[in-house]
Every structure is written in C-alpha cells, then in structure tokens.
Amino acid sequence: xxxxxxxxxxxxxxxxxxxxxxxxxxxxxxxxxxxxxxxxxxxxxxxxxxxxxxxxxxxxxxxxxxxxxxxxxxxxxxxxxxxxxxxxxxxxxxxxxxxxxxxxxxxxxxxxxxxxxxxxxxxxxxxxxxxxxxxxxxxxxxxxxxxxxxxxxxxxxxxxxxxxxxxxxxxxxxxxxxxxxxxxxxxxxxxxxxxxxxxxxxxxxxxxxxxxxxxxxxxxxxxxxxxxxxxxxxxxxxxxxxxxxxx
Amino acid sequence: xxxxxxxxxxxxxxxxxxxxxxxxxxxxxxxxxxxxxxxxxxxxxxxxxxxxxxxxxxxxxxxxxxxxxxxxxxxxxxxxxxxxxxxxxxxxxxxxxxxxxxxxxxxxxxxxxxxxxxxxxxxxxxxxxxxxxxxxxxxxxxxxxxxxxxxxxxxxxxxxxxxxxxxxxxxxxxxxxxxxxxxxxxxxxxxxxxxxxxxxxxxxxxxxxxxxxxxxxxxxxxxxxxxxxxxxxxxxxxxxxxxxxxxxxxxxxxxxxxxxxxx
Numbered sequence: 001x002x003x004x005x006x007x008x009x010x011x012x013x014x015x016x017x018x019x020x021x022x023x024x025x026x027x028x029x030x031x032x033x034x035x036x037x038x039x040x041x042x043x044x045x046x047x048x049x050x051x052x053x054x055x056x057x058x059x060x061x062x063x064x065x066x067x068x069x070x071x072x073x074x075x076x077x078x079x080x081x082x083x084x085x086x087x088x089x090x091x092x093x094x095x096x097x098x099x100x101x102x103x104x105x106x107x108x109x110x111x112x113x114x115x116x117x118x119x120x121x122x123x124x125x126x127x128x129x130x131x132x133x134x135x136x137x138x139x140x141x142x143x144x145x146x147x148x149x150x151x152x153x154x155x156x157x158x159x160x161x162x163x164x165x166x167x168x169x170x171x172x173x174x175x176x177x178x179x180x181x182x183x184x185x186x187x188x189x190x191x192x193x194x195x196x197x198x199x200x201x202x203x204x205x206x207x208x209x210x211x212x213x214x215x216x217x218x219x220x221x222x223x224x225x226x227x228x229x230x231x232x233x234x235x236x237x238x239x240x241x242x243x244x245x246x247x
Numbered sequence: 248x249x250x251x252x253x254x255x256x257x258x259x260x261x262x263x264x265x266x267x268x269x270x271x272x273x274x275x276x277x278x279x280x281x282x283x284x285x286x287x288x289x290x291x292x293x294x295x296x297x298x299x300x301x302x303x304x305x306x307x308x309x310x311x312x313x314x315x316x317x318x319x320x321x322x323x324x325x326x327x328x329x330x331x332x333x334x335x336x337x338x339x340x341x342x343x344x345x346x347x348x349x350x351x352x353x354x355x356x357x358x359x360x361x362x363x364x365x366x367x368x369x370x371x372x373x374x375x376x377x378x379x380x381x382x383x384x385x386x387x388x389x390x391x392x393x394x395x396x397x398x399x400x401x402x403x404x405x406x407x408x409x410x411x412x413x414x415x416x417x418x419x420x421x422x423x424x425x426x427x428x429x430x431x432x433x434x435x436x437x438x439x440x441x442x443x444x445x446x447x448x449x450x451x452x453x454x455x456x457x458x459x460x461x462x463x464x465x466x467x468x469x470x471x472x473x474x475x476x477x478x479x480x481x482x483x484x485x486x487x488x489x490x491x492x493x494x495x496x497x498x499x500x501x502x503x504x505x506x507x508x509x510x
Binding site for chain 2: 051089
C-alpha cells in the first residue's frame with residue numbers, strides 16, 4: 001500500500017518548545033492509524049503538523065505527496081478532513097448547513113445536489129433526523145458524528161479524528177468506533193486517530209505510533225496487539241496492559 | 248534584575264501585539280482586495296445578521312444617549328448664553344457639536360462597547376472551541392468568514408446609528424429650549440440654517456471611519472484570544488479599550504487636519 005502521510009525525522013512542537021524529536025513513520029492508504037501516548041506527549045501536536053495548522057520544527061512531512069506551504073495549502077486542504085475534539089461545529093448553522101459548508105465553497109454542485117449530498121453524509125453517520133437541529137440542541141456524541149460527516153464532505157483522502165472518544169460514555173464511544181470501521185470499509189478511507197482510549201485502539205486501529213513525553217520521542221510503531229504482546233519497552237507494555245480489563 | 252525582566256517582557260508583549268495587529272491588517276486588506284475580484288465570496292447573510300445586531304439592536308441606546316447629550320449640551324450652554332440674551336444660539340451650538348463631533352464620537356464609543364466587545368467575544372469563543380482551526384483546515388480563511396462580514400456591518404451601522412443619535416440630540420435640545428421660551432419653529436429654523444451638507448457628510452464619513460476601526464479592533468482582539476479561562480473576557484476588554492483609544496486617536500488626527508485645511 002502507498003503511503004498517504006510520510007514523516008521523515010520530524011521535530012514536533014512550537015517555536016522555542018520542541019516536544020518530540022526525530023519522528024519517522026508512514027500512514028498507509030486505507031488504514032486506521034492511531035497516535036497514542038499519555039496526555040501532553042505530543043500526539044495532538046503531531047496531528048496539528050499533519051493538518052497544516054503548525055509548521056514542523058525540523059525534518060520533512062508530506063501529506064498526499066506534498067509538503068505544507070502557501071502554494072500547496074489550498075490543494076491539501078481539500079485532501080484532508082478533520083474532526084476536532086469538541087466537534088467544532090459552527091453554532092449559527094444547523095447540522096445540515098455545517099455539512100454543506102465545504103460543499104458550498106469548493107464543489108461545483110448545485111444547491112439541490114449539495115443538499116442531497118449533505119443529507120447522504122448525515123445518513124452515513126446515522127443522523128439524518130438531526131439535519132435541521134442546531135449544534136447546541138444535540139449531544140456531544142452527535143456533534144462528533146456531524147463533524148465526521150462534515151470532514152468527509154469533499155471525499156478527502158485522509159480523515160483526522162482528534163480524540164473521538166473524549167468526553168463520551170462507553171456506549172456512545174463504542175458506537176463511534178463502529179462508525180469509523182463502517183466508513184473505513186465502505187469508503188476505503190484512511191483515518192488518523194489521536195486517542196489514549198485502549199478499547200478504542202484495539203478495536204479500530206490497524207497500526208499505531210506511541211510517543212513518550214519524557215524521552216521526547218516515538219517509542220513504538222506497529223500493530224497494537226503485537227506491541228502489547230512483544231514490545232520490549234516497559235513503558236509500552238505498561239501502557240497497553242492498563243487496558244487489559246477492557247479488551 | 249526583576250525590573251529589567253518585567254520591562255523586557257512588557258516590551259516583548261507590546262511588540263508581539265503590534266506584529267499581530269499588523270499581520271491581521273495585512274490579511275484583512277488582502278481579503279478585501281480579493282473580494283473586489285470575487286465579490287460572490289462575501290458572506291452577505293453573516294453580514295446582514297451582524298448588521299441587524301449592531302445597527303437595529305443599538306438604536307434604543309444610541310437614541311437615548313443622543314437625547315440626553317442634546318439635553319445636557321443645551322442646559323450647559325444655555326446657562327452661559329442666557330446671560331447675553333442669545334440662548335437661541337444654543338441650537339447652532341448643539342447642531343455643530345452633534346453633527347461634526349459628538350454624534351459620531353459618542354455613537355462610536357457605544358458601538359465599541361456593544362458590538363466591538365461582542366465581535367471579540369464571538370470570535371474568541373469560536374477560537375477556543377477550535378472553530379477557527381476547523382475553518383483553516385477546510386481551506387476557508389477565518390478573516391473572510393468572520394472578520395469581513397462584521398467589519399462591513401460596523402461600517403454600515405455607524406451612519407444609521409449616528410443620524411439617529413443626532414436627531415435624538417436635536418429633539419432633546421428643542422425640548423430644553425422650548426422650556427426656555429424659544430419656540431420650536433425658531434429652533435428648527437436655526438438647525439436647518441446651521442447644518443450644511445458638508446458638515447453632515449463630514450460627520451457621516453467620520454462615523455464610517457470609526458465603524459471601520461471598531462470592527463477591525465474588535466475582530467482583531469477576538470482572533471488573538473488566548474486559550475485560557477479568562478481569554479474571552481480579556482479579548483472583549485481589549486476590544487472596548489482598543490476601540491475607544493483608536494477612535495480618540497483618529498478623531499484627534501481629523502481635528503488637526505480640519506484645522507490645518509480650514510475645513
């Protein structure tokens with residue numbers, strides 16, 4: 001499988017504050033790739049570099065074969081979709097309008113076709129009934145589903161999910177995991193998921209990368225179940241063994 | 248050492264603020280120029296909503312303050328002019344005062360307090376909720392989406408609010424002078440004779456400029472909101488303070504220009 005995202009010796013962080021050094025891995029087309037680690041280890045920072053919000057401090061990062069720059073930004077933005085932790089839906093638009101927004105700006109579809117496409121996306125995330133509701137009127141889990149629908153509006157090559165399980169009860173969290181698996185199989189999309197929820201990792205992730213705050217480095221890369229069984233790093237074993245009761 | 252450290256930090260913060268404002272201004276100018284080429288990109292719906300909130304919802308407060316301003320100006324000036332038996336010239340004074348200076352100035356201060364802070368709070372909350380990041384990653388510039396409709400609304404709202412405040416001020420003046428036995432007809436005749444077209448247009452031009460400043464400062468404060476517990480509150484405060492300071496500065500510069508060019 002070809003890589004959709006390539007990181008080559010990337011230093012991650014903010015100007016004056018390096019969080020991770022020398023991070024290298026590829027995300028392959030069609031896989032669910034999880035970024036793991038404890039809070040503050042830099043997994044969200046790595047994601048912010050991948051989605052072009054912050055420039056990398058060093059090394060090379062390519063998304064769909066391109067590095068982020070002013071010249072490539074417009075093209076790259078159409079190749080990615082992002083679901084933020086809070087959903088980040090626009091409060092003055094209803095769910096349907098939120099999903100239609102990227103279509104209005106970038107697609108050449110007519111108004112009726114845009115509406116139909118947005119309704120189909122909402123149906124994909126099982127929220128067609130909530131199309132006319134405002135974000136404030138729906139639950140946190142529903143907001144995240146609408147955000148996933150919006151992220152998929154332009155048929156991106158890769159969808160980023162920032163802590164999809166955060167703040168959700170186990171049942172809602174499991175249903176969101178099922179949704180990700182359904183979308184992966186039906187649409188053959190690539191997902192990059194930032195999470196530290198072990199049940200979710202074992203259920204949805206094909207591969208994962210784990211980061212350690214104290215070593216400022218990526219400490220593991222591979223299939224979660226294999227890492228749990230075979231990793232020689234005590235930090236990795238400890239991280240995965242904490243989730244045994246849930247698996 | 249602590250003093251130098253503190254001074255250094257303050258200067259650095261000041262420089263960062265200046266740099267942030269300058270990049271914001273550059274980005275906004277770029278978007279406005281882009282809009283001239285693609286006018287269809289302008290978010291008319293968002294601008295209409297912001298205009299409704301800034302203009303129509305602001306009419307009662309602007310009318311009320313304008314009326315009181317007219318009453319106060321009339322009482323204060325009448326006390327002096329009555330000694331010479333020329334209290335009729337109170338109408339000339341409040342006409343010039345309101346149309347040239349106080350109408351746009353006071354309305355702009357009200358707009359900074361009402362709408363400037365609202366712009367900062369709305370955009371700031373969106374920033375904290377990652378909505379600005381969402382726009383950026385969708386390839387939609389936040390300036391085009393959030394700033395331009397609000398700035399346009401503030402520019403368009405100011406003349407309407409200013410005219411309303413000025414008229415309310417004149418009504419206040421008319422009532423006071425009526426109490427001082429100056430007939431209403433005489434008052435309004437003096438107003439019509441004093442208020443020339445240039446004076447009215449100059450005042451409205453100033454109002455538009457102040458609206459631009461209030462909009463820009465409010466939105467800029469919102470865009471620079473820190474992701475902290477008091478971030479949005481600080482942004483709203485910065486919008487009001489920055490708005491009023493920029494209005495006063497611009498008014499001062501205009502006063503000097505008017506004096507130099509004898510306008």
